Amino acid sequence: MAKNKNRGYGFGTTPVFLASISTILGAILFLRFGYAVSNAGLIGTILLVLIAHLITIPSALAISEIATNMRVEGGGEYYIISRSFGKIIGGSIGISLYFARAISVAFYMVAFADAFRPINQYLMTKSGIWIDLRIISLLFFGLITWIQLWKGANMGVNILWGVFLILIASIILFLFGKALPGTVPVPLTFKIKGADPMFKVFAIIFPAFTGMAAGVGLSGDLKKPERSIPIGILSATITGMFIYILVAIKLHSSAPMSLLASDPLVMSKIALWGPIIPLGLAAATISSAISSSIVAPRILQALGNDNVLPGKKINRFFAKGKGKVNEPVNATAFTVLLVILFILPGSLDFIAQLITMFFIITYGILCWISFLEHMAANPSFRPVFHTKWYISLIGGIMSIIVIFQIQPIYATLAILLMFIIYRLILYSHKDENELSTLSQGLIFQITRWLKIISQRNSKKLKPYGWRPSVIAVSKDTFERISIVDLLRWISYRHGFGTLVHFIQGMLNKETAEKAVEIKGELVKLVEKGGAGIYVDTIVSPSKKSAVAQIVQLSGVSGLDNNTLLLEFPKEDPSKIDDVIDAAKFALSVRFNILILRSSSRHFGYKSRMDIWITDKKYRNSNLLILLAYIIKGHPDWREAQINIFVAFPESEIDENVTNLKKIIESGRLPISFKNIRPVSFNPQKQTIESVVEEYSETSDLVIIGFNSANLDNMKGEMVKYNKLNDLLFVSANENILII
Numbered sequence: 001m002a003k004n005k006n007r008g009y010g011f012g013t014t015p016v017f018l019a020s021i022s023t024i025l026g027a028i029l030f031l032r033f034g035y036a037v038s039n040a041g042l043i044g045t046i047l048l049v050l051i052a053h054l055i056t057i058p059s060a061l062a063i064s065e066i067a068t069n070m071r072v073e074g075g076g077e078y079y080i081i082s083r084s085f086g087k088i089i090g091g092s093i094g095i096s097l098y099f100a101r102a103i104s105v106a107f108y109m110v111a112f113a114d115a116f117r118p119i120n121q122y123l124m125t126k127s128g129i130w131i132d133l134r135i136i137s138l139l140f141f142g143l144i145t146w147i148q149l150w151k152g153a154n155m156g157v158n159i160l161w162g163v164f165l166i167l168i169a170s171i172i173l174f175l176f177g178k179a180l181p182g183t184v185p186v187p188l189t190f191k192i193k194g195a196d197p198m199f200k201v202f203a204i205i206f207p208a209f210t211g212m213a214a215g216v217g218l219s220g221d222l223k224k225p226e227r228s229i230p231i232g233i234l235s236a237t238i239t240g241m242f243i244y245i246l247v248a249i250k251l252h253s254s255a256p257m258s259l260l261a262s263d264p265l266v267m268s269k270i271a272l273w274g275p276i277i278p279l280g281l282a283a284a285t286i287s288s289a290i291s292s293s294i295v296a297p298r299i300l301q302a303l304g305n306d307n308v309l310p311g312k313k314i315n316r317f318f319a320k321g322k323g324k325v326n327e328p329v330n331a332t333a334f335t336v337l338l339v340i341l342f343i344l345p346g347s348l349d350f351i352a353q354l355i356t357m358f359f360i361i362t363y364g365i366l367c368w369i370s371f372l373e374h375m376a377a378n379p380s381f382r383p384v385f386h387t388k389w390y391i392s393l394i395g396g397i398m399s400i401i402v403i404f405q406i407q408p409i410y411a412t413l414a415i416l417l418m419f420i421i422y423r424l425i426l427y428s429h430k431d432e433n434e435l436s437t438l439s440q441g442l443i444f445q446i447t448r449w450l451k452i453i454s455q456r457n458s459k460k461l462k463p464y465g466w467r468p469s470v471i472a473v474s475k476d477t478f479e480r481i482s483i484v485d486l487l488r489w490i491s492y493r494h495g496f497g498t499l500v501h502f503i504q505g506m507l508n509k510e511t512a513e514k515a516v517e518i519k520g521e522l523v524k525l526v527e528k529g530g531a532g533i534y535v536d537t538i539v540s541p542s543k544k545s546a547v548a549q550i551v552q553l554s555g556v557s558g559l560d561n562n563t564l565l566l567e568f569p570k571e572d573p574s575k576i577d578d579v580i581d582a583a584k585f586a587l588s589v590r591f592n593i594l595i596l597r598s599s600s601r602h603f604g605y606k607s608r609m610d611i612w613i614t615d616k617k618y619r620n621s622n623l624l625i626l627l628a629y630i631i632k633g634h635p636d637w638r639e640a641q642i643n644i645f646v647a648f649p650e651s652e653i654d655e656n657v658t659n660l661k662k663i664i665e666s667g668r669l670p671i672s673f674k675n676i677r678p679v680s681f682n683p684q685k686q687t688i689e690s691v692v693e694e695y696s697e698t699s700d701l702v703i704i705g706f707n708s709a710n711l712d713n714m715k716g717e718m719v720k721y722n723k724l725n726d727l728l729f730v731s732a733n734e735n736i737l738i739i
Helices: 014-024 027-031 033-067 077-085 087-114 117-127 133-175 198-209 212-221 225-254 257-262 266-270 276-305 312-319 329-343 348-376 389-406 408-428 437-456 482-490 509-528 543-550 573-588 621-632 650-666 688-696 708-718
Strands: 469-474 496-504 534-540 563-569 592-598 608-613 641-648 676-680 701-705 727-731
Touching (some): 014 212, 014 225, 014 276, 027 087, 027 198, 027 225, 027 276, 033 198, 033 212, 033 257, 077 087, 077 276, 077 348, 087 133, 087 276, 087 329, 087 348, 087 408, 133 276, 198 348, 198 389, 212 225, 266 276, 276 312, 312 329, 348 408, 348 437, 389 408, 469 482, 469 543, 482 496, 482 509, 482 592, 482 621, 496 543, 534 543, 543 573, 573 708, 592 708, 608 688, 621 641, 621 701, 621 727, 641 688, 650 676, 688 701, 708 727
Parallel strands (some): 469 496, 469 563, 496 534, 641 676, 701 727
16 A cells, blocks of 8 residues: 555544444454353343434444544544643653553454354364363454564554454344244343343344444544545444344344353354354454554554653654654553453453453544533534534443443543543643643533523512622732732632732833733732632723723623722822722723722731711612621631621610611621620711721721712812721612511
């Protein structure tokens, strides 16, 4: 075959079909399908075949879809997964897939030796000689190894032609065989006495259907993988399904149930020419071994090329190839040692169940990738071949169900091993730990729909369902972080916070680049502090114009913004003018206004919070109490005591305290009545400022309401309270209820 410089051997569609169908029609078909029919009945067996294909067909469709959307290189399933989920996740799955493929070679070789059991029995009868079947496995595996190391994949594919013809001949001769003496018609649901449970039967026969993706492993050697992969694996999967159903029907009608259960080679007694069945078994297992032995080293080579394995030397070693087609010599040599290690014990059951777990997990991952690609609606995802999202979803869900139905312990071990491998790769590739395009697209779609749904339902929101959606605007974010801390406390669980860093100036290339740079620093700042808030920047000539733009923007969370948070330092009252001018724009859109007067004490020990209620109309009371409750919910303030001071002239104090207790009780807020502190004062002799200072001088945060209608007069009020530290002025411009 002509060699393509960029596409290895430049295979067409036929090798993909041959590799897949030769692996699907494997040892289970010839050795254990009679057992399935006798233990599950004909209807039960067909049902199990269909259940299995609820995984394999969606997987075949998913592989086809993803493969026709990208330029598929060497590594097959590994390439598809890693280029969709990233090399960290893809690498962990690729390593486990490599071991599954490599160990499956041992499985096929041990099963291959069973084809020589009749010869062994003949030799034992005639001469008393019994050949250890493991020797046969090792000898034929040596032959396969020689083919791979010295002749390459091209020779392996040529052999696939021969074994495929034997497979077809054995199946045809079996299907045209005659019923055995003593065969009587039985109901379609008939089972032998003491039959095994359905899912135990399923666990034994499912490895028969795991060969679907064998042809994908040739991706690096295909001339047109975007065409060959869909046609090859889909045709092999559907062909295999019909062959298994036909074989089940023939077994049910051609042999007694007791013989199906006891004789693994019962097919040889039904076939027109009996010896063709052991030959077919040998052909099936040797072809499956060839397919996996071609694929496994290429997966390992692809892992080395992507530098996924630990250590540069190890990656270079396995990435090394031979000749113009880059034959994976080192990867093949390592695979040989691994296969021999698993051939020597000769235990089929353990190997079969273990590799089945890895294969089903791989199929499930592929289905989930296809499903997520549909959900993400990435415009770059434009496959030539299309499937439906719900088909991939069915395959993904069925994969999860089936692995735990087959063997919960092996399923748990397989998933745990994959997680450990993932963590090891992540540890050695810390710089590559980023969201892939797929994840970003999915998050985008979820956010988009949530925002749309939230906006459509916004008119239905009631005053008692209020939650804070706060925009904090500051020019001095990095110099004074009090505003950042207050924002993260308010938005911890019950609300959403957006921090906007104001950059003064005109928007141009220089300021735009500065904004991008500062935004990156903001992300690091809030990430380091564990703050769950959104950050952004804005370039504007003045703070006033910046706020005018910001309050018109829709909320990032899908919830409309409803509160503006501004800040100025206690030590520099000259900044109050900018704050008040900016706050006026919040009134235009009926925003609640929070103005923090920060101090060098930086909220002290966060052990005491004082609320002062002085307005007879209780215009701000609900918001004051809710904010205190929300802030206390943050771990930083969890041990804090909330004091509610009700300050009125003596003649009005009892009535106002009673009203306040009703608000707290109806709202089921975790505030003890003993913390409600009535404070009566004589307005003729005392100012409210002096009263607040007297009681709250040592408080870590004092919250006071103000009337936004008097915003122009607030500058004089904000410079008062000299004895207090961090002080939050609050004006509620929404109807907020506590019930």
